[in-house]
Amino acid sequence: MKYRQLGKTDIQVSEITFGCWELGGGQWDKQSDEVNIRAIQKAFELGIHTFDTAEGYGQGHSEQIVGQALEGKRKECVIASKVSRSHLNPADLRKSAETSLKHLRVDYMDIYYIHWPNDDIPISDTMSELNKLKEEGLIRAIGASNFSINQLQEAMKHGRIDVIQPEYSLLHRGIEAEIVPYCEEHSIGIMSYSSIAKGILTGVFHNGKAVVNDTDFRKERRLFFPEHLKQEQPLIDVLKSLAEQKQVSLSEIAISWLLHQPVLTSAIVGTQNEKHLAENTRAVDVKLTEDELKQLDQISADVIAGIDA
Template sequence: MEFQELGTSGVTVSRITFGSWAAGGWMWGGTEQNDAVGAIHASYDLGVTSIDTAPVYGMGFSEEIVGEAIKDLPRDKVQILTKFGMRWDLAQGDFAMKTKDNNGQDLDVYKYAGRDSIIKECEDSLRRLRTDYIDLYQQHWPDITTPINETMEAVSRLIEQGKVRAAGVSNYSVAQMQEAEKTLTLASNQVPYSMVRREIEADVVPYCIENNKAILVYSPLQLGLLTGKIKPGQTFGEGDLRAGHRFFTPEYVTRVNAVLNKIRPLAETKNATLGQLVLRWTLAQPGITVALVGARNPEQAVQNARAMDFALTFEELDFINKQLGALTPEAV
């Protein structure tokens, strides 16, 4: 496993980080707790010491699973990355979405990052995670109803109290990061990025490289699309966010699979799966610090961690990039 510091925060994380969104069940059609705990343990055994979660993943359930999983692990050897600013239990802030919880009950979710709300959320997360500090505390989504400096002042207070080691943001633009930095030093920005979703290369990546900010990318396998296991016309169960998603139309899946089939022989020469090759490519891109990868059982977790078992040469990366030309927005 490779490890890297998040900016200048002093928090060092594994470059493959366990993403526990799917483990919380929400928007993924449910979960099995024992499988999720086993997946985290299997990851840890292979050097994946960092776990990313959020309260809204399963309305607290994902954090509870993480808390259950880490209770038997040495706390100083594990990095807990969680978030704040998505409230399903308070109708305040910027309305985000209508959704359902894991029991099928309707919920309204709001982006809200007011000072008192953050303090409450942190206490709730610490309780669910069964820990007394959070290694990286990230604002989940920008909240247009709360001044950024108010949000960051609250996080600064939590850092001063020892409840948080480092501050991060998620889904922030460069301008929003610059505004946040007037109040405290950010360690990182967590953003979507994959072979088929590369918008951050235009501005977020150059800014973070220049200012020594870590980039944590989520959905590097694009919700499973880049594993090569999705077939055109594949159906997804109720509550699965891939149903109706623009990347999962039969036409687009066909186009992506054609590209994946061209790079599959390279994966085979590495004794790797397509998914592992995609993760290795992702971490080789300029400015990318961490790839967040979900797993719902130990087998998937092992597969993800073993993406670090091989390297890609400049020539191999160049070959992959040439194939990806067929997936540019102009080509789709």
């Protein structure tokens, strides 16, 4: 595993972050807690020392699983959680933070994100309380997830945003126009979520190995619409070709592309499968040439433009 500095902080994060959304259940089919605790511990053994969860993942259950799995390893881990958009007024935010700390079995969180912005609550109030939590040592870094460029700029007027967590992958590149340059200018870290587009970039939805059933929340996501899966095929074909050349999985190529973006700090990838976990971890060692990166950039841009047309 390799590690990168998070923005201007002194926090070192692993290039692959273990995403814990699935572990909370809810929208995802969840394995047993025992299986998921082992997956977290296996990730730690493989050098993934950064873990991302949220109070909203299974109503705190994901945080509890992370807390159980990493107990006794606190000083060796970077643990991030998120406060929900309905808890952004100061009193609720502090209560949420205290509950998350209890669930995680820790006395501080390395990163604490605003999960989604809430225009009904002044960002100045939210940032004021986050600044207090940071001064008190309950959190080390302040993060913002799913913020527009305007919302990010407004938040920065009231404190330091150390890291953002946007949706970013070969099928989600909306941050590149304005948010990425702003983060570069202000040394703000970027941790990507949906790094393999909720599974699309593994290729399993294009090779017949998996289908989105009627109870799967992804059925309502636009990239999983049948017509869009068809439009994505050229990108999957390029990923498959590169994967075969390098004798790796498609997801390793997709994650490697992210890690080759100089602005990225870490790619968040979640799984409840130890085989997939090992593949995700190996992505840090997959090298892509300039020509391969250009090929992926172009086909990715073409596919996104076709879907958005």
